[in-house]
Amino acid sequence: MKDYHCPFEVLIDIVSGKWKMLILWQLNLYGHKRFSDLKKLADGVSTKVITSQLRDLENQKMIKRVVYPEVPPRVEYYITDLGKSLLPLLVCMQEWSIDYLQKSGVEIEKYILDEFETLKNQRDKK
Numbered sequence: 207m208k209d210y211h212c213p214f215e216v217l218i219d220i221v222s223g224k225w226k227m228l229i230l231w232q233l234n235l236y237g238h239k240r241f242s243d244l245k246k247l248a249d250g251v252s253t254k255v256i257t258s259q260l261r262d263l264e265n266q267k268m269i270k271r272v273v274y275p276e277v278p279p280r281v282e283y284y285i286t287d288l289g290k291s292l293l294p295l296l297v298c299m300q301e302w303s304i305d306y307l308q309k310s311g312v313e314i315e316k317y318i319l320d321e322f323e324t325l326k327n328q329r330d331k332k
Contacts, residue, residue, distance in 0.1 A: 223262065235321070240280070241283070
């Protein structure tokens, strides 16, 4: 394991990367996703970048990769319990982001607010 000097380094190591939080968010929301579905979320990003982000999250035990022995092989990604433990933090970060945008006068699309409410309700049920 990496040598950390500050608790923030652990968090930064896990969630740093442009797509990691979005991947965790989507896997928590839907339970599982195939690689192609995750790639569609990150419009314009290369396969190499998404693959790297997924491998990091898998090595950090935040997600699990399951390969089904089919022809052609089917690969799905699932969020782990450890990954789910980040949900309260992600909800707080999204809450702050929405508040920031509103205070800055930026209009937020309804579907974003609806998705946020869904996840906030999930968190509050636990």
